[in-house]
Amino acid sequence: MRRLNPWLIVLFVLALFLMFSQAPGGARATVGYNVFKDLLAQDRVEQVIVRDSVATVTLTEPTEVPVVGAQQPVRAERVTVRLPGSQATPDPTLISQLEAQGVNYRFDAPSQWLAILLNFLPILLLIGLMYFFFMRAQGGQSGVMQFGQSKAKKYGKENRVQTKFTDVAGPEEAKRELIEVVDFLKNPAKYHQIGAEIPKGVLLVGPPGTGKTLLARAIAGEADVPFFSVSASEFMEMFVGVGASRVRTLFEDARKSAPAIMFIDEIDSIGRKRGAGIGGGHDEREQTLNQILSEMDGFDKSSSVIVLGATNRPDVLDPALLRPGRFDRQVTIDLPNLKEREAILKVHLRNKPMAPGVDVPEVAKSTPYFSGADLKNVTNEAALEAARLGKTQIDMSDFYRALDKITLGLENGSLTISPEEKKAIAYHEAGHAVTSAVIPGSDKLQKVSIIPRGRALGAAFYLPEEQVLMSKERLENQLVVALGGRAAEEVFMGNVTSGAADDFRKATNIARKMVLEWGMGDNFKNMALTTDSGPVFLGEDMAKPKMFSEHTSQLVDEDVKRILHRAYERAKGLVTEYGAAMHEVAEALLSQELITGDVVREAVSRVGGSPQAGTPTPQPTM
Numbered sequence: 001m002r003r004l005n006p007w008l009i010v011l012f013v014l015a016l017f018l019m020f021s022q023a024p025g026g027a028r029a030t031v032g033y034n035v036f037k038d039l040l041a042q043d044r045v046e047q048v049i050v051r052d053s054v055a056t057v058t059l060t061e062p063t064e065v066p067v068v069g070a071q072q073p074v075r076a077e078r079v080t081v082r083l084p085g086s087q088a089t090p091d092p093t094l095i096s097q098l099e100a101q102g103v104n105y106r107f108d109a110p111s112q113w114l115a116i117l118l119n120f121l122p123i124l125l126l127i128g129l130m131y132f133f134f135m136r137a138q139g140g141q142s143g144v145m146q147f148g149q150s151k152a153k154k155y156g157k158e159n160r161v162q163t164k165f166t167d168v169a170g171p172e173e174a175k176r177e178l179i180e181v182v183d184f185l186k187n188p189a190k191y192h193q194i195g196a197e198i199p200k201g202v203l204l205v206g207p208p209g210t211g212k213t214l215l216a217r218a219i220a221g222e223a224d225v226p227f228f229s230v231s232a233s234e235f236m237e238m239f240v241g242v243g244a245s246r247v248r249t250l251f252e253d254a255r256k257s258a259p260a261i262m263f264i265d266e267i268d269s270i271g272r273k274r275g276a277g278i279g280g281g282h283d284e285r286e287q288t289l290n291q292i293l294s295e296m297d298g299f300d301k302s303s304s305v306i307v308l309g310a311t312n313r314p315d316v317l318d319p320a321l322l323r324p325g326r327f328d329r330q331v332t333i334d335l336p337n338l339k340e341r342e343a344i345l346k347v348h349l350r351n352k353p354m355a356p357g358v359d360v361p362e363v364a365k366s367t368p369y370f371s372g373a374d375l376k377n378v379t380n381e382a383a384l385e386a387a388r389l390g391k392t393q394i395d396m397s398d399f400y401r402a403l404d405k406i407t408l409g410l411e412n413g414s415l416t417i418s419p420e421e422k423k424a425i426a427y428h429e430a431g432h433a434v435t436s437a438v439i440p441g442s443d444k445l446q447k448v449s450i451i452p453r454g455r456a457l458g459a460a461f462y463l464p465e466e467q468v469l470m471s472k473e474r475l476e477n478q479l480v481v482a483l484g485g486r487a488a489e490e491v492f493m494g495n496v497t498s499g500a501a502d503d504f505r506k507a508t509n510i511a512r513k514m515v516l517e518w519g520m521g522d523n524f525k526n527m528a529l530t531t532d533s534g535p536v537f538l539g540e541d542m543a544k545p546k547m548f549s550e551h552t553s554q555l556v557d558e559d560v561k562r563i564l565h566r567a568y569e570r571a572k573g574l575v576t577e578y579g580a581a582m583h584e585v586a587e588a589l590l591s592q593e594l595i596t597g598d599v600v601r602e603a604v605s606r607v608g609g610s611p612q613a614g615t616p617t618p619q620p621t622m
Contacts, residue, residue: 204332209373243288409454431488445597521559
């Protein structure tokens with residue numbers, strides 16, 4: 001439990017003291033002015049002391065008097081009474097009556113310091129509360145000025161980072177580039193003697209989950225120099241100037257510990273282009289960025305401090321931050337390829353009990369476009385699946401269930417589907433499967449399912465071949481497979497359903513890219529009408545000129561419509577030609593709900609076609 005601030009206790013006691021000190025000393029009862037006059041007329045008053053229009057009256061002997069607020073008279077030896085002090089109700093006869101009765105009286109002046117304290121008491125209490133909350137915000141640190149101090153975590157000899165490059169699997173090219181940075185810090189003379197300068201900064205760029213932060217930790221573990229780690233959002237605070245102050249403090253601490261490494265994670269949160277938002281302007285974020293720019297390339301050229309930055313949005317960074325002399329190098333960490341995925345899976349499976357039949361390369365093939373974080377999640381979900389069934393080892397079935405769960409979601413066993421709807425789903429998935437099996441150059445079909453998962457009522461899974469370039473023919477084949485489900489519904493059910501909504505979104509996206517970016521439209525060959533960089537800020541997007549006219553937009557729509565129409569007509573022709581295979585696959589799905597790709601390929605081969613190997617990535621359909 002947190003201890004109460006001692007200053008608050010002192011202020012509380014002082015407030016109580018001031019409150020009780022205002023009460024007339026020794027008084028036990030308050031009476032009305034008429035009662036006081038009666039007591040004075042009866043010669044029962046011995047002494048009167050007046051302070052601030054309140055009289056403390058000492059009686060000659062204990063007397064029962066009617067007290068204000070009491071139902072019955074109270075026997076008292078000393079009472080208090082408020083004297084009439086306003087101009088409307090004066091009592092000019094009081095003093096003469098006191099003198100006539102021989103009463104000892106005096107008027108005490110009010111205490112000046114007490115009045116001053118009473119006036120300033122609310123301000124003192126407010127200051128005390130502000131001090132208390134500032135201390136809590138600083139985690140108990142001493143002083144409000146800690147707001148300007150850096151919140152970076154420092155790793156040195158006492159708390160070294162244990163991660164090494166051997167713990168990082170996957171981006172071999174990036175690792176080689178960063179190993180050279182570590183060598184800069186360990187052997188600077190090797191580079192200085194040939195006239196080379198140590199790079200000021202290295203920016204790690206890549207999609208989320210690809211291991212940028214993990215690589216930074218590996219550099220810290222390998223370099224054996226002080227390592228400062230901070231998230232860029234920690235520079236920002238509600239007070240103006242705090243971000244710039246924290247940047248100065250961080251760089252000062254790093255220079256004192258040089259040679260050192262400074263890691264700023266998610267640097268795009270403060271490194272965005274200046275003046276690009278609506279209103280532009282001079283805000284706290286820009287002050288912080290200006291301070292970082294000044295510190296990274298100021299007048300001090302002899303500092304042996306390397307700044308590591310990590311971001312998944314390099315397109316939004318300010319150009320001044322990316323120029324040579326600040327972030328000299330950009331190391332791109334892409335999604336892992338097949339070989340790298342296999343290596344990453346082996347790292348995450350090191351401490352897990354595996355069954356003898358587990359095929360790690362097969363799992364790697366089943367996870368195209370998965371990041372390192374996604375692969376770690378796959379291995380963890382497989383372990384959870386095995387534990388849920390009471391197994392002591394993880395086998396391939398656990399990996400398959402984990403992949404289904406991650407890709408499509410949980411099985412929706414409570415969903416009620418009518419026999420007619422189930423038949424439509426079966427023919428829809430059969431349309432995807434059969435078209436992928438007969439189109440040359442398609443990806444290998446792994447399995448087909450009509451088990452509802454998440455928002456998908458069915459799905460076809462593929463083992464795609466990873467390619468850097470996509471040919472026009474291959475893209476058109478992907479469109480045929482994507483539209484094969486709707487074509488099967490129209491040909492074999494005589495009616496169409498809403499299950500192809502996701503297929504249409506994906507197909508339209510591919511067709512628009514073919515026309516706008518890849519120059520594959522009939523009207524716009526060999527030209528790009530737009531780029532895929534996208535708007536950086538709303539203000540910048542509004543300031544951009546329009547890329548093309550309304551007439552050009554109509555021609556683009558015509559090209560997209562023409563590409564999709566050709567693909568759909570081709571899909572209808574294929575499902576009609578291989579009608580026997582369609583019926584066989586649909587009946588197998590209705591009876592088993594889950595079939596392998598071999599079942600589809602065998603059905604196609606019996607019709608007389610030459611089965612190929614499927615189509616694109618594992619995608620939910622329907």
